[in-house]
Amino acid sequence: MAAVNRPSSAGPAPGASIAGQRWDPERYRRNAAFVPALGREVITLLAPQKNERILDLGCGDGTLTSELAKIATVVGVDASAEQIAACQARGLDAHVADGNALAFDNEFDAVFSNAALHWMRDPDGVIASVWRGLKPGGRFVAECGGAGNVAHVVKASLNALKRRGIDGKTAIPWYFPSPDEYRAKLEARGFKVVSMMLFQRPTELPGRLGDWLDTFAECFLALLPESQRAAYKDEVEESLRPYLFKGGIWRADYVRLRFDAQKPMGQPAEKRA
Numbered sequence: 001m002a003a004v005n006r007p008s009s010a011g012p013a014p015g016a017s018i019a020g021q022r023w024d025p026e027r028y029r030r031n032a033a034f035v036p037a038l039g040r041e042v043i044t045l046l047a048p049q050k051n052e053r054i055l056d057l058g059c060g061d062g063t064l065t066s067e068l069a070k071i072a073t074v075v076g077v078d079a080s081a082e083q084i085a086a087c088q089a090r091g092l093d094a095h096v097a098d099g100n101a102l103a104f105d106n107e108f109d110a111v112f113s114n115a116a117l118h119w120m121r122d123p124d125g126v127i128a129s130v131w132r133g134l135k136p137g138g139r140f141v142a143e144c145g146g147a148g149n150v151a152h153v154v155k156a157s158l159n160a161l162k163r164r165g166i167d168g169k170t171a172i173p174w175y176f177p178s179p180d181e182y183r184a185k186l187e188a189r190g191f192k193v194v195s196m197m198l199f200q201r202p203t204e205l206p207g208r209l210g211d212w213l214d215t216f217a218e219c220f221l222a223l224l225p226e227s228q229r230a231a232y233k234d235e236v237e238e239s240l241r242p243y244l245f246k247g248g249i250w251r252a253d254y255v256r257l258r259f260d261a262q263k264p265m266g267q268p269a270e271k272r273a
Helices: 025-031 034-046 063-069 081-089 123-133 151-162 179-189 209-216 226-244
Strands: 053-057 073-078 094-096 108-114 134-145 192-204 249-262
Touching: 025 081, 025 209, 034 063, 034 108, 034 134, 034 192, 034 249, 053 063, 053 123, 063 073, 063 108, 073 081, 081 094, 108 123, 123 134, 123 179, 151 209, 151 226, 151 249, 179 192, 179 249, 209 226, 209 249, 226 249
Parallel strands: 053 073, 053 108, 073 094, 108 134
Antiparallel strands: 134 249, 192 249
């Protein structure tokens, strides 16, 4: 087993944070339990094995990490110190790290990621880090937001800011690639893409759309004084009610990109400079 150059647990790596976005584990469990629930399909695609060592990239509060750890040896990394503390409270091997620049070399049989890659704004850096961390023959299995993800929500949020004289486009924190775009990036690094699909998945929310904004779109709320945020969320909800509210339930207009890629045998990990 190769030695691990572990990320520090002391705090976020440089560049790991996203302006205006906080990750509160309790709020996340309350408003976003659907994220790990739907991510179980990605575990099925991964098909973890007992003797494997797996990296959970963007592990969040560790819900899926715990499931993987029942089968394989798992290390979790996330940019949020609060989420990592929640993982560690579960007894998981988890560390604060910047997914754009991981410090692992030739360590893992597989890298798993659910609903996290679209928060990492240097996709080429992420893919290079994953490549470096995988053993030859290792696989990269993930699902993230794809092209068109939450398009209605983003448009309504930006329009509500524009009516307040604010240009919110530069605050958008997400990277939602098309299949062709992400396939090209994987193949440019040397990965063999085994499967890749983009699909619509309207996702039932446990409460108001405003709660989703609180949990995932603080980038927009942070542009407003706190006293204006409740009215802003109400306005966004009203503009989206004809599209996303049916039968008393809010459904976010999710579009997901899911893929399975393999690092070919005979391909050494790249060493860090």
